[in-house]
Amino acid sequence: MGRPPGPRRAPAPAATTATGGTTAAPGLIPDLVARIPWPRWAPMAAAAAAGLLLATCLLCVLFCCCCRRRRTRKPRDKEAVGLGRVQSNTTTRLVQPEVDDVQSGLGGAPQWGRLQLSLEYDVGSRELRVGLKQAVDLRARSPGGTADPYARVSLPSQAGRSHETRVHRGTLCPVFDETCSFPVPPEELPRTVLKVVVLDFRRFPGHAPLGELSLPLGAVNLQHVLELWHQLGPPGTAEAEPTGELCFSLRYAPGSGRLTVVVLEARGLKLERAELYVKVQLALSQRKWKTRKTSARKGAAAPYFNEAFTFHVPFSQVQSVDLILAVWARGPGRRAEPVGKVALGPRASGQPLQHWADMLAHARRPVVQWHRLRPAGEVDEALGLRPRLRLPLPGS
Incomplete structure (x- = not known):
């Protein structure tokens, strides 16, 4: 038969403090929390906030780790790998050459x-x-x-x-x-x-x-x-022409119609004993119209002039004129002869045409450039210049 149940024990009384209060038993605080009338949504809101905070912390940790890896890791296409660090039997002659080596040729x-x-x-x-x-x-x-x-x-x-x-x-x-x-x-x-x-x-x-x-x-x-x-082969070293080069600047103001030519210097002329000067001519309708010239420089293979000349050319006629600059040499007891010429204008080509176009594109600003001198006969034949006849420009 079973054992008869004994008498129940009474719960132990709470301990009394010196001030007359009582100290709670170990399970009293959870019981008090459970007895508080919390709303139904409060536990769910607390759980959701805790989950969101935990997810945010995890995302921050993952983002920091990825950033560190990107900073320390080089891209594969830019990573330099030396053959000396590779422990294998592969030699450099068996490896595909670089692009620079292929372009350089044999x-x-x-x-x-x-x-x-x-x-x-x-x-x-x-x-x-x-x-x-x-x-x-x-x-x-x-x-x-x-x-x-x-x-x-x-x-x-x-x-x-x-x-x-x-x-x-x-x-x-x-x-x-x-x-x-x-x-x-x-x-x-x-x-x-x-x-x-x-x-x-x-x-x-x-x-x-x-x-x-x-x-x-x-x-x-x-x-x-x-x-x-x-x-194409390698460029030659003898690109300097025997006729020399001339440096000058062009400036055109469309409002006033002022064309300013500043003759700066020349080089590579190889005429040490002659007197050199530059003649600036303006031609209209294949006729020489106005002429100016610099002072002579004696005994200089690279004379420096730095002289300015101004011509009045209306904007309506700026594409109908030709500008010719010629270097002349006068030897002792000999008449002056042209060393070379440069023709600019709408009928020019190459560098002179580009210089003329830059002058028109940058109005009221001087444009400086070196030009290779060409034989005088070739320039005159290309322009088809006729004997000089003074013709006034319209509006001048």
């Missing part, structure tokens, strides 16, 4: 780009027609990694005769799309060499060559129109 020779040309010989007119199409992959020589290229075509057998394209700004793949012609007799065609030089347009200190091409026409079949790509 033996470390740099590549200077390619040029597309079209050649045609007209038997009837006995002229060689050269079409400059485009150039690609030119090698920039400036720190900015770009260039302002233009091309110069010439025949070394015809001294002083050349053609310059317009300047293409900020590109290493210019599209020239220009054509020029040279008179060449059929019997001289096998001995003729076509020379094309690609240069970087710079105002100071001078134009830098980017590459050149020398093409013997004797090895080319000119019975048909040829359009081929040619590899």
Whole structure:
């Protein structure tokens, strides 16, 4: 049979403090909290707040860890791995070369780009027609990694005769799309060499060559129109012309119609014993209209002039005039002869045309540039100048 239940024990009385109060038993505080009439939503709100706080802390920790990894880890495409740190049997000759090594070619020779040309010989007119199409992959020589290229075509057998394209700004793949012609007799065609030089347009200190091409026409079949790509070679060192160079500035004010020409200096003239001076001419309708000249400088291969001349050219006529600057030399007991000329205006080409366009684009501001002197006869023939006849400009 079961054991009879014993008498229940009475709960122990609370301890009495010295002040007459009582101390709560260990389970009294939870009982008091449970007895407080909390709303039903209060526990859920507290739990949601605690969960949100915990999730925020975890997200912050994960974000800090990711940021530290990104700062300390290098991208794969920019991470440099040296072959000396790799412990394997692979040698450097079995590894694919870098892009710079491929571009440098065999033996470390740099590549200077390619040029597309079209050649045609007209038997009837006995002229060689050269079409400059485009150039690609030119090698920039400036720190900015770009260039302002233009091309110069010439025949070394015809001294002083050349053609310059317009300047293409900020590109290493210019599209020239220009054509020029040279008179060449059929019997001289096998001995003729076509020379094309690609240069970087710079105002100071001078134009830098980017590459050149020398093409013997004797090895080319000119019975048909040829359009081929040619590899450019390293630029030559003898780019300074024997006729020298001239530096001057142009400034045009459209409101007043004042064209100011400041002749600064010349170089590379190689005429130490002669008296040198510069003649500035303004032509209208293929006739010389006004002429000014500087004072003579004696015994200087690089004379410094720094003389200004002003012409009145209305804005309506600024695209109808030609500006010609010529360096003249007078030897002892000899008459003065032109050393070389530079023609600017809307009918010019190459650097002179670019200088004229920059002057019109930057009104009331002087534009300074060096120019290569060309033979006087070639400039006069290109402009078709007739004998001088004074003609007043409209509005002058």
